[in-house]
Amino acid sequence: MSAASPSEIVQQYHRAWTTGDIETAMALVADDIxxxxxxxxxxxxxxxxxxxxxxAPRLTGIGDIAALADGDRVALFYYPQTAATATTPAAELFTVRDGLIAENVLIFDRLSYGPPQG
Structure with missing residues (x-):
C-alpha cells in the first residue's frame, strides 16, 4: 500500500476538522507545526x-473547495460558512513533511467571522 500524497493528507485533515473531528485532524499534524x-x-x-x-464548532458548512498541489506544498481555497458569513473566502498553504502537515499559512478576513456590526 502506498503512502498518502501531500494533497490527500491535507484533504483528509481538512475534512476532519471541518466536520468537528479535531483529533483525526491533529493526527495529520506535526508536533512542531x-x-x-x-x-x-x-x-x-x-x-x-x-x-x-x-x-470548528462555529462552522455551519463549507463551500466550494479547490486544491492545488506542487510537491509537498498544497493550497486549499474554500468558504467556511458560519452564522456570520457564508461568502467570505479562506485560503491555506500547507507544507507536508514526512507525511504530516508541518507548516500552514492561513489567510481569511477575521472581521467577517466576528459578530455582526450594527
Whole structure:
C-alpha cells in the first residue's frame, strides 16, 4: 500500500476538522507545526489544536473547495460558512513533511467571522 500524497493528507485533515473531528485532524499534524494566521502566529500542536477547536464548532458548512498541489506544498481555497458569513473566502498553504502537515499559512478576513456590526 502506498503512502498518502501531500494533497490527500491535507484533504483528509481538512475534512476532519471541518466536520468537528479535531483529533483525526491533529493526527495529520506535526508536533512542531508552525502556522501564520490572521491575529498571530501559532507554534506547536497544542496551540494549533486550541485554534482549530475554537473555530470548528462555529462552522455551519463549507463551500466550494479547490486544491492545488506542487510537491509537498498544497493550497486549499474554500468558504467556511458560519452564522456570520457564508461568502467570505479562506485560503491555506500547507507544507507536508514526512507525511504530516508541518507548516500552514492561513489567510481569511477575521472581521467577517466576528459578530455582526450594527
Amino acid at each position: 508552525s502556522c501564520r494566521a490572521p491575529g498571530g502566529d501559532l507554534h506547536g500542536k497544542d496551540a494549533y489544536r486550541a485554534f482549530l477547536a475554537g473555530f
